[in-house]
Amino acid sequence: MKQETRKDEIIRTAAKLFKEKGYSAVTMRDLATEMGMKAASLYNHINSKQEILKEIIISLAEEFTSGLQEIQKSNKSNIDKLKDVIELHVNITSKNTYGMASLNNNWMHLKEKLEYYLQLRSNYEDEFRNVLQQGVKNNEIINGNIEVMLFSILSTLRSLYLWIPKKEDLNPEELSQKLSEVLINGINKKID
Amino acid sequence: MKQETRKDEIIRTAAKLFKEKGYSAVTMRDLATEMGMKAASLYNHINSKQEILKEIIISLAEEFTSGLQEIQKSNKSNIDKLKDVIELHVNITSKNTYGMASLNNNWMHLKEKLEYYLQLRSNYEDEFRNVLQQGVKNNEIINGNIEVMLFSILSTLRSLYLWIPKKEDLNPEELSQKLSEVLINGINKKID
DNA sequence: CAAGTAAACTAACGCTTGTTAGTTTTTTTA
DNA sequence: TAAAAAAACTAACAAGCGTTAGTTTACTTG
Numbered sequence: 001m002k003q004e005t006r007k008d009e010i011i012r013t014a015a016k017l018f019k020e021k022g023y024s025a026v027t028m029r030d031l032a033t034e035m036g037m038k039a040a041s042l043y044n045h046i047n048s049k050q051e052i053l054k055e056i057i058i059s060l061a062e063e064f065t066s067g068l069q070e071i072q073k074s075n076k077s078n079i080d081k082l083k084d085v086i087e088l089h090v091n092i093t094s095k096n097t098y099g100m101a102s103l104n105n106n107w108m109h110l111k112e113k114l115e116y117y118l119q120l121r122s123n124y125e126d127e128f129r130n131v132l133q134q135g136v137k138n139n140e141i142i143n144g145n146i147e148v149m150l151f152s153i154l155s156t157l158r159s160l161y162l163w164i165p166k167k168e169d170l171n172p173e174e175l176s177q178k179l180s181e182v183l184i185n186g187i188n189k190k191i192d
Numbered sequence: 193m194k195q196e197t198r199k200d201e202i203i204r205t206a207a208k209l210f211k212e213k214g215y216s217a218v219t220m221r222d223l224a225t226e227m228g229m230k231a232a233s234l235y236n237h238i239n240s241k242q243e244i245l246k247e248i249i250i251s252l253a254e255e256f257t258s259g260l261q262e263i264q265k266s267n268k269s270n271i272d273k274l275k276d277v278i279e280l281h282v283n284i285t286s287k288n289t290y291g292m293a294s295l296n297n298n299w300m301h302l303k304e305k306l307e308y309y310l311q312l313r314s315n316y317e318d319e320f321r322n323v324l325q326q327g328v329k330n331n332e333i334i335n336g337n338i339e340v341m342l343f344s345i346l347s348t349l350r351s352l353y354l355w356i357p358k359k360e361d362l363n364p365e366e367l368s369q370k371l372s373e374v375l376i377n378g379i380n381k382k383i384d
Numbered sequence: 385c386a387a388g389t390a391a392a393c394t395a396a397c398g399c400t401t402g403t404t405a406g407t408t409t410t411t412t413t414a
Numbered sequence: 415t416a417a418a419a420a421a422a423c424t425a426a427c428a429a430g431c432g433t434t435a436g437t438t439t440a441c442t443t444g
Binding site: 039043 | 430431432433434435
């Protein structure tokens with residue numbers, strides 16, 4: 001575990017402010033105040049406001065990409081892969097709810113890295129869809145509208161950053177498990 | 193059907209830009225350009241940038257509130273009430289995906305109306321939770337973690353604004369129905 | 385403890401922001 | 415068609431923006 005540099009601290013603090021007000025509404029003076037310094041001093045550690053956003057978003061996006069690739073390698077059932085993906089989202093989001101807000105809401109303010117981000121995101125959705133499609137093919141998942149399923153599950157997972165901070169009584173393991181139950185089996189009481 | 197005033201047109205155009213870049217990143221000059229006029233001219237129709245945001249968000253929030261109250265009045269089963277709520281979200285969002293982006297992501301930039309908005313939102317979640325709780329009590333809904341169910345469903349419904357514009361092949365009725373299926377029954381293939 | 389480096393500071397830059405004042409043009413009304 | 419109203423315009427404002435240059439202070443190291 002490498003210890004946090006001043007740059008890391010700035011990025012972490014920025015992510016927190018970006019979650020509260022969005023990238024554009026947070027000024028370098030806001031960030032400096034929160035760090036207990038003057039705005040110009042930030043530039044001893046970072047090159048630009050844009051760089052901060054890039055660091056927050058791209059590192060998270062790559063973490064999701066490599067996480068999903070790892071899951072795909074296994075030879076588990078597709079339902080179990082789906083459970084692993086849910087766990088992946090819960091784990092990454094639990095560690096960095098602030099950063100996830102930027103990933104979800106501030107990606108459009110990326111400049112040089114925008115295209116790269118969109119590529120990662122698009123690939124991620126394709127891989128995710130693939131799990132569902134294979135699940136249908138193998139009779140693990142109902143033969144319904146794949147896009148509706150994908151959208152529904154992914155929307156929930158992408159919103160975790162808003163909800164995890166409010167429910168600290170649930171640890172990541174419990175949360176993953178309960179979330180898997182609801183997302184996979186629904187809420188309907190079976191008649192049996 | 194009252195015809196659209198110039199003010200309405202400005203608000204609608206602003207909502208579109210707010211969705212693309214967020215409230216703070218959209219300037220009055222951006223909005224004016226999109227409207228084919230100069231920034232100062234906007235002020236013949238609106239009082240401030242803040243007023244535009246207020247109009248977008250509060251009208252939608254009140255539409256949700258009154259819609260849910262109407263649903264609560266009926267004596268349908270709670271599962272059927274839930275289906276109606278899903279339909280409510282699909283209908284309101286279909287009519288105004290741009291405005292829904294502001295509702296979801298730019299509410300924190302409200303000033304005078306912030307507290308009012310938060311009250312509406314909080315009440316809405318309480319009413320929604322109530323439907324689920326009654327459903328559990330009446331043996332319609334599984335006796336699981338209510339908060340996880342609430343979060344999962346509401347996250348999906350609140351993300352509809354991102355997804356509806358990309359899937360124009362699905363009309364609101366079909367979408368509501370398929371969404372209800374997935375959110376209520378899950379995606380798991382029943383073994384029978 | 386001297387030298388070097390890291391990290392803070394002050395001051396300022398050129399540019400953009402939301403908004404106002406005053407004027408001109410266009411459209412509606414009588 | 416003249417008067418009134420609506421809706422555009424130009425010009426400018428004070429404040430705030432990200433960032434740079436140059437300097438001072440605080441820590442680290444030989």
